[in-house]
Amino acid sequence: MDHHSMSTMDMSSMSDSSSSSSSSSMTMSMVFTNTHDTPLFSSAWTPSSSGVYAGTCIFLIVLAIIDRCLIAFKAIMERHWLAAHLNRRYVAIAGKTSEAGRIDADPDAKTASLITAQGVEENVKVVRNISHGPIPWRFSVDVPRAALFLCIAGVSYLLMLAVMTMNVGYFCSVLAGAFLGELAVGRYIHWNEHAH
Structure with a gap:
């Protein structure tokens, strides 16, 4: 066996050992x-x-x-x-009391009271848009x-x-x-x- 083939074998064995050592160092511990x-x-x-x-x-x-x-x-x-x-909106109900405005055509509406900027309390209806699809x-x-x-x-x-x-x-x-x-x-x- 000549010197070139021996050096090739040495290089391959070194590369194998280095790759095995690097792979063993990269493996993660599987026990606590x-x-x-x-x-x-x-x-x-x-x-x-x-x-x-x-x-x-x-x-x-x-x-x-x-x-x-x-x-x-x-x-x-x-x-x-x-x-x-859903865009909550407050719509004033003119001339209706809270009891009278509680039942309305919109089944999703609820009555509430709203204090305006002038301090006047008005009967209002909370209206919500119904969305069945994804939000844009x-x-x-x-x-x-x-x-x-x-x-x-x-x-x-x-x-x-x-x-x-x-x-x-x-x-x-x-x-x-x-x-x-x-x-x-x-x-x-x-x-x-x-x-x-």
């Missing part, structure tokens, strides 16, 4: 660990002590709470945008909606990456933050879902 030096998001964020590890866990709790708050805020804004689209595209609505969804998706993916480290502390921190966030603002999310 409780080490305190698990990197989060980058190698620069590697806890070096128990205090830094605890701070990282607190950060993940807060991030999970923020995630639920963003979802609740989007749900509230969706209700606001829908109400604006509007720059002032759909751009903020997309931006909110972008923030929610970004935070959710960061939380997913933290869970995928398979670190028990990170995993429990994300769960604790999700629980606290749902406890604080979950009613706004589900209230908006039931309102439709």
Whole structure:
């Protein structure tokens, strides 16, 4: 065997070993660990002590709470945008009392009282447009909606990456933050879902 073939074999074996070592370093741990030096998001964020590890866990709790708050805020804004689209209008009912104006041809109308700029209280009817199709595209609505969804998706993916480290502390921190966030603002999310 000549020198050229031996060097070729050495190079191939070196490339095989380097590729196997790089692939083994890139494989993700598939079992839970409780080490305190698990990197989060980058190698620069590697806890070096128990205090830094605890701070990282607190950060993940807060991030999970923020995630639920963003979802609740989007749900509230969706209700606001829908109400604006339905175009609530107050129409004065001349010469009618609240009792007489309560029953009208519009089944979606409700009677209420409205105080005008002059301070005069008038009997009014709340009229809402009924829309059966999707809300038309509007720059002032759909751009903020997309931006909110972008923030929610970004935070959710960061939380997913933290869970995928398979670190028990990170995993429990994300769960604790999700629980606290749902406890604080979950009613706004589900209230908006039931309102439709």
